[in-house]
Amino acid sequence: MEPSEGIHGCGGGGKKPKAPRAPPVAALSEDLLRQILLRVPDMASLANAALAEKRWYAVASDPAVFRRFDSLRRPPLLGFILTDRYAGTRAEDADVFLEDLPDVDSDDDDDEDEWRLRGCAGGRLLLSRGCDGLILAVYDPIARTAVFVDPFAVFRQSTHIVHYALVVDEADGSFLVIGVTDFMAAVFSSRTGQWVKFEGDDFIKTSGNLDDEWDWNGEDEDDIYEFPGGGIVSRRSYEEQEIMDMIFQLRSDGMAAGRFAYWRSDTKKCKHYEAVERILLLDTTTMQWSVIAAPFPPGESYCVADKPEHGGLCLFSSKEQCLQLWVRNSIGKWILKKEFSLLNEQMKKLRRDEWMKRVRILAARATYIYMEYWSIRKSHSYLLVFHLTTRKLMMFHNNADEPYRGPAFSFFMRLPPLLGPHDDWNAHI
Template sequence: MATSTALRRSGRRKAARTLTEIPEYPDRPVAEIPGRPVAEIPDHLVAEIFLRLPTAEDLARASAACVSFRRLVTDKSFLRRFHRLHAPPVLAFYDRDGFHHPLPPHRSAPAASALAAAADFSFSFFPNHLDWAVQDIRDGRVLLLCPGECQQRQVSMELAVCDPLHRGYVLLPPVPEDLVASVAHAATEYKPWCEPFLVPIDEEAETAFGVIWMVHFHTRLAALVFSSSTGQWQAAASKEWKDLFLERGESTTVSPIDHDYHKRHYAYGCFYWESSETQKKELLVFDTRSLEFSISDLPPREWCPLGLAIVEAGEGRIGLFGILDEALAGKLDLCYYIKGNKGESSGNWQLEKTISLESPGRPHDIKAAAGTYLLLGKLGAMQFIGSTPQRLGFEYISVDVKTLQLERVCTKSSGFAFSKTWIYTNFPPSLSSPTV
């Protein structure tokens, strides 16, 4: 007991020497300053100190100092607080060429390399994995879909949630036909357009997960939700397209092209889709808390195709990154807007920053966004091999929303460079409940 107490006190003294400074002696630890004895730090103050450590790696090192530090750091309530304050790092991204992880000198490179060595991103642990396709990635988990022999997506297709790190998976039950019929009503003259995606992990039940089937019928849209807690699908929301646009004071006469939305984004409990119509400056919004659909306006600018992303700007505000279409001016700018910034109305977009993308002849596009990170793609420089001009791969750049710092992630062959891309962040909890 005496030894354990001594180790605990020693660990607390190390934290005080490392993390506390006295203004009169900025270069000397507290323990070395005359007349400044080190008192034992209460647990709640140690927790506040640890919450201010810059990275999860620093937190892991601190937890190794003594048993009481480890007990505090592994407490679920503390970890939830830490994760709310510190966005998970970019550990990899996925496109049709597979998974790619950041390389040095990117700050996520060490953790990404460790993940790449530990995880099975080929899904070899999943039966018939070559017949399944990635549909979404969130919180370290991957949603797979089995197209089967059908060429068009249907709500009846098979889905599975995989965990590449722990090599586990869960097969989802099929969506009941009567459930689909209950939200379709008379809107069956056209085959619906369907999109499955993952819901962010519930902080209170980390092993649980949710999946949404968004179904776009000709005259209405609907959301079907699966919860791993209940093991069942249920209808969450539905809305007539005419009612959605009537709320905005627009015509109630709709056609299929009037509600063509794509490229999904997520921030603070809401999913967003861009309109595919270049004339429409709007987003389709689904709020997972109120289970309501709505339409939100975009800043009235000329955006490049594949040049938008919604991110979490902090303090519950959403941010928007967009690449301006200024080809005639011979330049590319990445603009960052925040909705409701600096006390303004929550309905207004405020320009926060303009970043010049100085690469003449090398177009950029926004590949993906997750939480407080953005992933940019840039065509490599042109070089001649003999008399044939060829691009030197495709360069990927991450943008930290908090600092607006740009970092080179890696370079890959152009291959499927323009395919859909997802960012992989976070080390997920196992899909299975912990066992002794």
């Protein structure tokens, strides 16, 4: 059927075709709606959109959407905790000195009742009580509430040598307390209220081969490790022994990085052999343990990061006031992806006038890197916040009278639950 003259001509009486109607909002797929909500400018806009209808709320309050939304926005940084000192101006109402921590029954002497900071993540602090660490507390210093955890059931007589890490799920506020000691680990989940132990191959899998049973015939040179003082061993056995030694000799508690918890070996440089910095890693989504070798020499400051845009696991290290981003290629080898210079005019002046030369990387979150700039000659330091995209560097002066060179943490506010207009809509994310 041919079109009527009236459609294209001047005098026809035919009706003009109607333009295609835009699909109603109700016809949008959940994937498209999810992409729309990810583009709202702030959390307040997301909350308003969630009130439009029940379906919108369901998509907005999906934990996966919330985590992605959080990763695209500027993290709500409140300040920095340098061991037992707080440096910042936006958390005056937070109990960062642990003065309001609820009391617990204890038979320890007064000297053993002090709380020790072991970790920080998601607006919570992980604390242990006394030198033996027989009581753990996950403490919210803003709400002044605590959840107490008993580690004795899994660690028994080794509670004083456990190295802990805290991982908080930003979507629902649940948390994991992870402890590592000798050749075993255990994870406490706030969702179940139970510890789960990891031992043997469930913790770190080894080949179990002994060198006196090793078939050396036809071995490639890359498969053999020769000690500087003489003697050879299979490289696999050597590396496995180094991994076990690294776990046995852990010196510090672990850190959280997105879905990962990690512990640094803090290997010292040695002129007698090629030292390697190793990282013990737990992927909390799969509960798989691994040990990775850092691509840079021991002694450099670094942190682990969880960056979906770079394939997930990546590393940020510092070298001579430069920030380096390391990612894995298709075969799992570390490559230097980007390098960022931190030496703007202000940093150069501080380096020259105050001998500020050392950059300590504290954490990486979203598109921000949190660091400390300090000198071995000065007690004070500068806290740095660097934006990876704009390369803008913000600086805060920490005018401490004494140097605080122990564990340091960037402290973030946890976002409140997203509430719907009806009680049955509410989901604590």
